[in-house]
Amino acid sequence: MTSSLPGDRERLAAAAALARGRDHDTLPNPPVGCLLVDAGGEVVGAGFHRGFGLPHAEAEALESAGPRARGATAFVTLEPCAVARPGKRTPPCAPRLLAAGVARVVYSCDDPDGDAGGEGPRLLREAGVAVVRLACPEAEALLPRWRAAASDPLPWTVAKWAMTLDGKIADARGGARWISGEESRARVQEARSRVDAVMVGARTAALDDPDLRPRPAGGPAPRIPLRVVVDGSLRMHPGSRLATTARESPVLVACGGAAPGARRAALEALGVEVAAVPGPGRGVDLPALMALLRARGVRRVLIEGGGELHAAALRAGVVRQAMVFLAPTLLGGRGAPTPVGGAEGLRQAADPLRLEEVRVTSCGPDLLIEGFVPRRAP
Ligand SMILES: NC(=O)c1ccc[n+]([C@@H]2O[C@H](COP(=O)([O-])OP(=O)(O)OC[C@H]3O[C@@H](n4cnc5c(N)ncnc54)[C@H](OP(=O)(O)O)[C@@H]3O)[C@@H](O)[C@H]2O)c1
The missing domain is CATH 3.40.430.10 (Dihydrofolate Reductase, subunit A)
Structure with missing residues (x-):
């Protein structure tokens, strides 16, 4: 796991702000926010999970960034998912971040979701993406209801x-x-x-x-x-x-x-x-x-x-x-x-x-x- 850089925590908090108050729409899925920032520090994409059955935060952010996602850092409040499950309506995010050419991923919270937990960061790391896990209270504060719903x-x-x-x-x-x-x-x-x-x-x-x-x-x-x-x-x-x-x-x-x-x-x-x-x-x-x-x-x-x-x-x-x-x-x-x-x-x-x-x-x-x-x- 690579180390964090100055400003990473603030970016994660900004990603969390995008998802705040969205769990009325997302549960039993988590509210998640994502920011894409290019090498010059400019925000090139932003997204949040708008509701159960709708695209994930990463997909929304990648969509808004278009080709500018290449080489960018993704700040995601929850680890990107990797496992496609039967019945799941949206494709997994880690492969999408990879396909878009994202160079670095900074996330805050682990996904306790059974065999899926840890799979996204592992997949990204193995493909050469720098992955950083960084504690962010604003991101953690999004999740209590989702954690209860998950069990x-x-x-x-x-x-x-x-x-x-x-x-x-x-x-x-x-x-x-x-x-x-x-x-x-x-x-x-x-x-x-x-x-x-x-x-x-x-x-x-x-x-x-x-x-x-x-x-x-x-x-x-x-x-x-x-x-x-x-x-x-x-x-x-x-x-x-x-x-x-x-x-x-x-x-x-x-x-x-x-x-x-x-x-x-x-x-x-x-x-x-x-x-x-x-x-x-x-x-x-x-x-x-x-x-x-x-x-x-x-x-x-x-x-x-x-x-x-x-x-x-x-x-x-x-x-x-x-x-x-x-x-x-x-x-x-x-x-x-x-x-x-x-x-x-x-x-x-x-x-x-x-x-x-x-x-x-x-x-x-x-x-x-x-x-x-x-x-x-x-
Ligand atoms: N404005 C709205 O948002 C809205 C929405 C829906 C309905 N409505 C209106 O509400 C009215 C109907 O409401 P309602 O309260 O009279 O009836 P309801 O809740 O639609 O139906 C009651 C019936 O459902 C069955 N039921 C409910 N819980 C049960 C349970 N645990 N086990 C077994 N059966 C159960 C029972 O049927 P049995 O007695 O046959 O076993 C019970 O008599 C209608 O006028 C409708 O137009 C308005």
């Missing part, structure tokens, strides 16, 4: 809903169309294209008859997530959009132990996969369902309601993050569903479940409020 046996699960100012996710008749504005709905389409699975409860499947496949405006065809319905009694209609499109893109329905065999056969005949994941009563064991998804390579899940499923998932401790669109509208109605239902409340008012690292952004006329669910049982 989590369940997928990174985001509960998403859109609600009115009076806290309704649908009107009193159950209609949820157009709760949020156009920009928010576009954002949801984008979020769907960046997860491995999208999940809804049985009532949402019945009332909204959703398709759940992303439909981004323009751009390349999105990757289609696995569509999952939590349906204890297996009431999903064989004529529903989900059932009738199951042969085009996969649909998994998770049911309880007492789901009628005839309903199962009717759905399976349409190409729907039915998995019995029995929990208490007629319910579905949500941690077991999440473990089943994780075992299939699902790493990020978007739960898109409704309120009963959100409540059950929060209570079961499987939700890691919330993504809430708040529309400046009112609906009223005692019977109109709210985003976290359930017969019993989750907490007392004096001790509510408080989201952490809350990020608030505008989305057209709506607000998007995101935060992490604390890791103690609600």
Whole structure:
């Protein structure tokens, strides 16, 4: 390992600044920043990992530098990855840095990721690139949530809903169309294209008859997530959009132990996969369902309601993050569903479940409020 040079630490801190506050978008991937600096000290490229399923920081920085990456030093907050894994959506970064002709790599944090750890720096060193590992507190500060996620046996699960100012996710008749504005709905389409699975409860499947496949405006065809319905009694209609499109893109329905065999056969005949994941009563064991998804390579899940499923998932401790669109509208109605239902409340008012690292952004006329669910049982 070669030694560091004056200014290296400051450059690493600048790379870390690019990635700060990005873990809402990247988890269970790490937030990573990368700067490319040429021999004269000029920054020729910069990038950060913008979100799960999107290019890594190094790829973004190389893209922005173009041919000026040749002979440059790459400052990366986390060691560049080297291993291409089945299901991984982005090619490994160490070979890309090599191919671009980067002369030196300065990184801060090791990747504890099983057999992948240390492989990138080794590959670069063997190819003649000078590799320096340098402690940088700003880079290390990016990673606590990612480190926790890396040892989590369940997928990174985001509960998403859109609600009115009076806290309704649908009107009193159950209609949820157009709760949020156009920009928010576009954002949801984008979020769907960046997860491995999208999940809804049985009532949402019945009332909204959703398709759940992303439909981004323009751009390349999105990757289609696995569509999952939590349906204890297996009431999903064989004529529903989900059932009738199951042969085009996969649909998994998770049911309880007492789901009628005839309903199962009717759905399976349409190409729907039915998995019995029995929990208490007629319910579905949500941690077991999440473990089943994780075992299939699902790493990020978007739960898109409704309120009963959100409540059950929060209570079961499987939700890691919330993504809430708040529309400046009112609906009223005692019977109109709210985003976290359930017969019993989750907490007392004096001790509510408080989201952490809350990020608030505008989305057209709506607000998007995101935060992490604390890791103690609600
Ligand atoms: N604005 C938004 O963002 C948004 C998003 C989604 C939905 N919505 C609206 O929300 C309403 C539906 O919400 P909802 O709260 O009434 O229903 P829901 O959460 O969609 O579905 C509830 C049903 O899901 C099944 N379920 C949930 N958790 C389960 C578990 N652990 N085990 C087994 N089954 C489980 C149960 O079905 P069984 O009783 O059959 O077992 C339960 O009755 C609709 O009006 C929809 O339009 C709005």
